[in-house]
């Protein structure tokens with residue numbers, strides 16, 4: 001099986017999304033709520049999370065994982081810089097080449113992404129499944145943090161992973177570019193600043209009454 005024509009990762013679906021932000025006390029980094037509907041082995045999921053965290057850490061971003069199967073913490077409205085990674089058995093899109101999708105609104109903002117686990121398993125070849133799941137998760141979360149048109153010619157945001165990129169995933173070497181790291185960090189900071197201003201404004205309103 002040749003990877004070169006089989007490995008594609010595209011932003012398959014863009015759905016309209018109405019974001020609702022709540023005030024949260026977060027100083028840096030992002031929180032990712034992981035909802036596994038595909039029955040991923042815990043050891044694979046943990047390693048995938050570690051790998052995705054490592055890829056983001058290399059871009060200067062800290063990820064805090066919340067595994068929804070283990071906590072009630074997921075039953076709430078998402079705050080700023082909080083995202084959902086839903087691991088599902090298969091995607092709704094027709095193409096076999098799609099391994100995940102991120103849901104962005106017209107303004108390029110979004111907090112929800114899906115990863116299609118059965119397709120990964122079918123196409124993994126000799127690449128470690130956990131590393132692959134971690135890389136696909138990082139790619140989809142990258143869409144949420146980078147906004148529209150966030151594919152790049154090189155690195156983890158390549159729209160199609162050719163064989164050499166897949167080999168790099170196996171070595172943990174397919175990374176975000178420096179520019180992508182800067183863009184994501186700025187966006188996280190902007191959301192944080194906005195959240196602080198919203199909190200301050202709501203306090204003032206209460207004082208006025």
Ligand SMILES: [Zn+2]
Nearest residue numbers: 009010011159
């Ligand atoms: Zn993509």
